Amino acid sequence: MEQKFTAISLPAAVRWLFETNGYDVSGPVERGGVEVELVATQLSGFSEQNVYIEPTVQQVDALRYDEYLAKLTPFRNEPGAQRMIISPAGFAPGVKERAVTEGILTFTYDELFANFERVQPYLSYILGDSRQAKTLQALDEVYEEPNFDDKYGNQWATRHLTEWLHDEDKDRSWLIIVGEYGTGKTALTEVLQKRWAELYQQGLSPRLPFRIELRDFAKQFDSRGLLHHFLDRNELTHLPVSFVESMISNGRVVLLLDGYDEMAQYLNVRERRACLEALADLASNGAKGILTSRPNYFTEAEELRVFEVLYQKLSGSHRPMDVLDRAVVEQEREVDSLLERFVLNRVERSLRDLTYEQTIELVRRRLKDDPEGAEVVTGLLSKVFRNEEDRNVSLSGKPVIITYLLDVVEELKKDDNEDLERKMSEWDIYNLIVNKLMLRDWARTATLFPTERLLFLQKLALHTSISQQKSVNEASFREVVRTVFESKMTRKRIEGVTDAEDSLFDDLRSSTTLTRSTDKSTAQWQFSHNSLREFLLAGYLIDCLVDGKPEPQSVPVTDTMITFVNSMPEEKLQEAYTQLSALWPSRKMHKGIDQMLTLLWGAKRHNERKNQGVAASLRDLIGDSFDLSNCTLTGVNFSSGDDVDLRNLNASSSIMTDTVFTEVNLAGSNFSESAIDACVLTNADVSGADFSNLLMLDTEITGLVCTGANFTNLTKDSTALLRVGKDLHVLDATRLRGYLKRRGAVTDPVNPYFMYCLDQNFDICEKICRVLLDGAWHQRLGLEQRGASERNVRLAKKFVQFLISVGHVQIKNGTGGKLIGTTQSGRPVVARLSENAQIDETLLPFFEQNLSQ
Known part of the structure; x- marks a missing residue:
C-alpha cells in the first residue's frame, strides 16, 4: 500500500x-x-x-x-x-x-x-539450497499443524496466523503466542518463516518474515543490536540497519521473535524492561510481529508505569523540567505505551499440545519407512498418554519429546518391551533419551565411558548456564575439557601421549547431544535442545547435593529445571531433601545450598500439598528455626490456597527475587538488611516484623498489613507496586514510606502528604483546593458535585464544610450560601496542598478521620 x-x-x-x-x-x-x-x-x-x-x-x-x-x-x-x-x-x-x-x-x-x-540472498538462504533451507524444507514436509485453544477460540495455528498476516487491523498488529516448553513454539516460527518467505517471493504477501531467536540474548540488548544479530546471520549484511528499520516501520517486514522466556530468565526486571523498550523501537509505526514465550513471563513487575514515577519525581522537585528531563519522561511514556499493548491489552494466543491422533500421525509420517520404529515410539507415547490428567507426566503431545524419541528410535527397537510398560514420568523419558544418546556415542567411539561423557555434558551445561551463553567457542569448550579430565590427561602425559586434550576435544564436540552453532563468525557448539541442557543441569545439581557437595557456583534455576525435578523418582527426591536439611545450617560453608531450596521447593510442595502445609514443608527442608538468613532465593512461592503461617521467619541479610508471600502471615519476621526484588507481598501480614535497612524493588504490597513493622532506613532507590482500584501505581521511596506509615508501620520521618496522596479519594480534596487557589468566588454546588467530586459527593461536601469550619473558606454574603472562596489565611493552605505537596496541620484531622487506610 x-x-x-x-x-x-x-x-x-x-x-x-x-x-x-x-x-x-x-x-x-x-x-x-x-x-x-x-x-x-x-x-x-x-x-x-x-x-x-x-x-x-x-x-x-x-x-x-x-x-x-x-x-x-x-x-x-x-x-x-x-x-x-x-x-x-x-x-x-x-x-x-x-x-x-x-x-x-x-x-x-x-x-x-x-x-x-535487495533481499534475494536472504530468500535464497531460506528457500534455496543452503543447509538452513533444507532443514526448513524437511520440517515443513513433516510438520503437524498445531491448534490455538484459548478464549479467542480453537483454530489451526498456521492458518489463523497467515490470515492475521494480511490483516491490517492495527489493534492486532502484535501477537503473543504462549505455550509450555516443548509445545512447538520454535517449530511454528520456523515453519512460518519458510512459508511466509515463499508468499513474499511469489508476490502474495507484502511482508518479509524476519525470524530472530531471543534466546541468543542472555544480556540486555537494544533494537539495533537485535537487527545486527539477524542481518549478520541471514545473508543480509549488505543492508544498512537504518534502511531495515524503515522496512519494518513501513510494514514491509513481519517480525517473528522467538523465545522471550528463554531470554527473560537471565535478566532482572529492569533489564527485561530495557529489552521491551528495544522491541518498542521495532514495533513503532504499526509494524507487525509475533512474540513467543512460555506463559506467565510477562509479570506484574513488567507492567511498571515508569513514566508515572519519573513524572512524580521531576514535577515534585520544585524546579521546572528542563529539555533533558522532558526527553526522559517522554521516552518512558513511550515504553509504558508499549507495555500497555504488550502486557495489559495484549492479544495472547495459547498453543496447545498435539492431540493423541496428531501425535500418531506425526510419528508415522516421520517414520514412514520404518514401521517397526513407528510402532515402538507410538507405543511408548501411548503409555504416557494414559496420565494426561497430570501435566507433569503428560508428554506425548510435545513435539520436542517426539523429536528426541525419533533420535533414538534404533536403540528403542532393541529394548525389551517390558522396559517400556512401566509408568514413566518426565524425568524418566529424558533419562531414557540421554542414556540412549550416551550409548550411541559409546558405540561410535569407545574412548570415553558413557558416565564420563555424561559428566562432561553436565559440566558443559553448567558452564553455559553460568556464563549465560547459548553457545561455547573452542577456548571455552577446551576449558571444560581440562576441568573435567585433568587427572586423565595427566596420566596420558605421563604415558607419553602429547595430544590427549586434542583427542578428547575432537571426541566430545561430536557428541550426539551437541550441535554446531549457527554463528558463522567462529566455530561454536551448543546443545541440540535447550530443555536437554536444562535436564542435564538439573540432574547434575541434584547429584552434587545428594553427594553432600552442592555446586557452589550461582546457577540460574529455570522453570523447566524445576519441572524436571518435580518429576524425579521419589526415592531420589527424598535423598535430596535429607541432604538439604542436613547441610542447611552450615550453608555459609556450603555455597550454593540456597539455590537447591529454589530447585527442590516446587517438588516438595507438589508431592506433599495434600498432606501438609507450607510451613511444615519448609520445616522439613530447613529446620524448625525458619532460618532463611544470608541466602539468595529466586522464584519460590510460599503461598497456597490455605492460610500460611510463617511467623518469626528469619530472612535477614537475604536476597529474594520473584518470591511470593501472598496472604502469608509473616508477623514478627526479620527481613533486616535484605533486598527483595519483584516479590509479591499482596495481603501479607508483616505486623511487628523488622524490615530495617531494606532495599525493596518493584514488589507488590497491595493490602499489606504492617502495623508496628519497622521500615526505618528504607533504601532511597526502593520502589513498590500498589493497586488502587483498577490502577497499578508505582511508588518511589518517598511515597512508599508514606503508605507504610499510614498503615501503621514505623518509618523515618514522612511528609504527611505522602501518607494520604494514594487514597483514591485524596485527589477530590486536592482538586477542590486547586480550584479555590485563584482567590475568586466559585459555585459551591460545582465544587461539591462536579469533576472529580462526582466520584464521592459526600466526601466532597464534608471537605468543603470542613474548610469553612476552620476558616480557610468563606461564604459570600447575599448569595444564599451558593458562592464560596478562600479567606486570606486559607489561600496559602490550599496552595500548599495543590502546588507544593504539603498538608497544612489544620487539614490533618480531616484526612485522618475521612480517608481510609
Whole structure:
C-alpha cells in the first residue's frame, strides 16, 4: 500500500532512501535553464554516477510527463547518468511505455523502495539450497499443524496466523503466542518463516518474515543490536540497519521473535524492561510481529508505569523540567505505551499440545519407512498418554519429546518391551533419551565411558548456564575439557601421549547431544535442545547435593529445571531433601545450598500439598528455626490456597527475587538488611516484623498489613507496586514510606502528604483546593458535585464544610450560601496542598478521620 505524501514529504523520503543506501543527495540542480529536484550521486570505480530525480505527488499523465521530460533531457548524454520520475499516485496509461523508449525510469515510491531491498540472498538462504533451507524444507514436509485453544477460540495455528498476516487491523498488529516448553513454539516460527518467505517471493504477501531467536540474548540488548544479530546471520549484511528499520516501520517486514522466556530468565526486571523498550523501537509505526514465550513471563513487575514515577519525581522537585528531563519522561511514556499493548491489552494466543491422533500421525509420517520404529515410539507415547490428567507426566503431545524419541528410535527397537510398560514420568523419558544418546556415542567411539561423557555434558551445561551463553567457542569448550579430565590427561602425559586434550576435544564436540552453532563468525557448539541442557543441569545439581557437595557456583534455576525435578523418582527426591536439611545450617560453608531450596521447593510442595502445609514443608527442608538468613532465593512461592503461617521467619541479610508471600502471615519476621526484588507481598501480614535497612524493588504490597513493622532506613532507590482500584501505581521511596506509615508501620520521618496522596479519594480534596487557589468566588454546588467530586459527593461536601469550619473558606454574603472562596489565611493552605505537596496541620484531622487506610 502506497504511503500518503505531500509535496514536501515526498522529496524528503526519496532523499532519505538514496542516502540510506550510500548515495550523496543534493538539489535542486539547474542546467541549461531547467531545474531538477534531486540528484543522487554514487561513486563507481573512479567516476561518479548521477541519478536525476523528479518526485511528484500527482499522477503523471501525458502532459505532466512532457514537462518532466523537458527537465530531464539536458542530462541525457551524461555518461552513466540515470533519469527517474517518482510518483506514488502512479502513471497514466501509455506513459510508462513512452518513458521506456526514452530511457527514463518510472517508479511509484513503493516500487523504488523495493528496488533497494535487495533481499534475494536472504530468500535464497531460506528457500534455496543452503543447509538452513533444507532443514526448513524437511520440517515443513513433516510438520503437524498445531491448534490455538484459548478464549479467542480453537483454530489451526498456521492458518489463523497467515490470515492475521494480511490483516491490517492495527489493534492486532502484535501477537503473543504462549505455550509450555516443548509445545512447538520454535517449530511454528520456523515453519512460518519458510512459508511466509515463499508468499513474499511469489508476490502474495507484502511482508518479509524476519525470524530472530531471543534466546541468543542472555544480556540486555537494544533494537539495533537485535537487527545486527539477524542481518549478520541471514545473508543480509549488505543492508544498512537504518534502511531495515524503515522496512519494518513501513510494514514491509513481519517480525517473528522467538523465545522471550528463554531470554527473560537471565535478566532482572529492569533489564527485561530495557529489552521491551528495544522491541518498542521495532514495533513503532504499526509494524507487525509475533512474540513467543512460555506463559506467565510477562509479570506484574513488567507492567511498571515508569513514566508515572519519573513524572512524580521531576514535577515534585520544585524546579521546572528542563529539555533533558522532558526527553526522559517522554521516552518512558513511550515504553509504558508499549507495555500497555504488550502486557495489559495484549492479544495472547495459547498453543496447545498435539492431540493423541496428531501425535500418531506425526510419528508415522516421520517414520514412514520404518514401521517397526513407528510402532515402538507410538507405543511408548501411548503409555504416557494414559496420565494426561497430570501435566507433569503428560508428554506425548510435545513435539520436542517426539523429536528426541525419533533420535533414538534404533536403540528403542532393541529394548525389551517390558522396559517400556512401566509408568514413566518426565524425568524418566529424558533419562531414557540421554542414556540412549550416551550409548550411541559409546558405540561410535569407545574412548570415553558413557558416565564420563555424561559428566562432561553436565559440566558443559553448567558452564553455559553460568556464563549465560547459548553457545561455547573452542577456548571455552577446551576449558571444560581440562576441568573435567585433568587427572586423565595427566596420566596420558605421563604415558607419553602429547595430544590427549586434542583427542578428547575432537571426541566430545561430536557428541550426539551437541550441535554446531549457527554463528558463522567462529566455530561454536551448543546443545541440540535447550530443555536437554536444562535436564542435564538439573540432574547434575541434584547429584552434587545428594553427594553432600552442592555446586557452589550461582546457577540460574529455570522453570523447566524445576519441572524436571518435580518429576524425579521419589526415592531420589527424598535423598535430596535429607541432604538439604542436613547441610542447611552450615550453608555459609556450603555455597550454593540456597539455590537447591529454589530447585527442590516446587517438588516438595507438589508431592506433599495434600498432606501438609507450607510451613511444615519448609520445616522439613530447613529446620524448625525458619532460618532463611544470608541466602539468595529466586522464584519460590510460599503461598497456597490455605492460610500460611510463617511467623518469626528469619530472612535477614537475604536476597529474594520473584518470591511470593501472598496472604502469608509473616508477623514478627526479620527481613533486616535484605533486598527483595519483584516479590509479591499482596495481603501479607508483616505486623511487628523488622524490615530495617531494606532495599525493596518493584514488589507488590497491595493490602499489606504492617502495623508496628519497622521500615526505618528504607533504601532511597526502593520502589513498590500498589493497586488502587483498577490502577497499578508505582511508588518511589518517598511515597512508599508514606503508605507504610499510614498503615501503621514505623518509618523515618514522612511528609504527611505522602501518607494520604494514594487514597483514591485524596485527589477530590486536592482538586477542590486547586480550584479555590485563584482567590475568586466559585459555585459551591460545582465544587461539591462536579469533576472529580462526582466520584464521592459526600466526601466532597464534608471537605468543603470542613474548610469553612476552620476558616480557610468563606461564604459570600447575599448569595444564599451558593458562592464560596478562600479567606486570606486559607489561600496559602490550599496552595500548599495543590502546588507544593504539603498538608497544612489544620487539614490533618480531616484526612485522618475521612480517608481510609
